[in-house]
Amino acid sequence: MRALLLSGGLDSAAIAAWQRPDVCLTVDYGQRPAKGEIAAADSVARELGLRHEIARVDLSALGLGPLAGRAASDLARAPEWWPYRNQMLVTLAGMRFVAEGLTEILLGAIRTDVHADGRAPFLRTVDRLMHLQEGGVRVMAPARHLSALELVRRSGIPRSLLGATFSCHVMEYACGRCRGCEKHQETLARIDGGRARAGTAARASAATGG
Amino acid sequence: MSGGPPGRRGRAPRRLQQSGDGCDLHLTVDLIGVRREAADRVREGDDLRIELVHEGAAVGAICRNGEGAVVGALAAFPGLTRLLDCLAREVPFVAHVEEVSSTRCVVTVSRTDP
Numbered sequence: 544m545r546a547l548l549l550s551g552g553l554d555s556a557a558i559a560a561w562q563r564p565d566v567c568l569t570v571d572y573g574q575r576p577a578k579g580e581i582a583a584a585d586s587v588a589r590e591l592g593l594r595h596e597i598a599r600v601d602l603s604a605l606g607l608g609p610l611a612g613r614a615a616s617d618l619a620r621a622p623e624w625w626p627y628r629n630q631m632l633v634t635l636a637g638m639r640f641v642a643e644g645l646t647e648i649l650l651g652a653i654r655t656d657v658h659a660d661g662r663a664p665f666l667r668t669v670d671r672l673m674h675l676q677e678g679g680v681r682v683m684a685p686a687r688h689l690s691a692l693e694l695v696r697r698s699g700i701p702r703s704l705l706g707a708t709f710s711c712h713v714m715e716y717a718c719g720r721c722r723g724c725e726k727h728q729e730t731l732a733r734i735d736g737g738r739a740r741a742g743t744a745a746r747a748s749a750a751t752g753g
Numbered sequence: 754m755s756g757g758p759p760g761r762r763g764r765a766p767r768r769l770q771q772s773g774d775g776c777d778l779h780l781t782v783d784l785i786g787v788r789r790e791a792a793d794r795v796r797e798g799d800d801l802r803i804e805l806v807h808e809g810a811a812v813g814a815i816c817r818n819g820e821g822a823v824v825g826a827l828a829a830f831p832g833l834t835r836l837l838d839c840l841a842r843e844v845p846f847v848a849h850v851e852e853v854s855s856t857r858c859v860v861t862v863s864r865t866d867p
Contacts, residue, residue: 719828
């Protein structure tokens, strides 16, 4: 059994379409945008015909940065850093599915991830850590060598499905101004190519010259 | 805050006029985080109500269908800050549905006051 950690963002949605895991897991760990992530992940999984589960573990008291509604840590490479988040998510996915024959946990890490828990040394280490325990589960990040744009193109995910995706860091509905929303917009604009880059700007112009 | 009367088969966006308040926005964008259940009850040509939504210090702009359900957020365009500012000043806007499916909704946003 292959399980994907599906946040409902562009990257994990594209991996869902590409890898077609046996089950997708969305974790509400107390992050502020959890409701938006769950709605997006549910929509993506349903559209792709994939099994989807939600795990709720309230760790909101332990978070840092905008996802937790707190100041970012000085340790963070980017403000949205939530300490040990991928380690926690991998562990929860393992706990949930190991008794059902789990063999692989898929993570949505991509080449441009800045946090340590999205980069190669961590990915290799957490794979070894899970594999040496009961069940011998592997941890894979199939998009670790790809940018977000390359991943979306490689995945074959339909453009229409990307409208359901959601990457906001601060609230249930996309705010449009946090780092998550900005990255989301940039990737969508690149996916749509020159038409979106030129077209959105032109179409968004105001009569008053904005 | 309402962006004009929402509902089925709304009017096409009105012609742009210059009001001088910086809120004469007219833009066509994809909604972000489209909600399937709400989108499934929307048709091309509908008008969606645009509202501000606050969560703590964060603020966003959402579109609701005629039943009040959130279809998605206005979040992916360069004029967002200005739209939020205009909504905060209670300038009414409407989102006219150009294209819709369960997972995508393209709208044209324009103001509705005379």
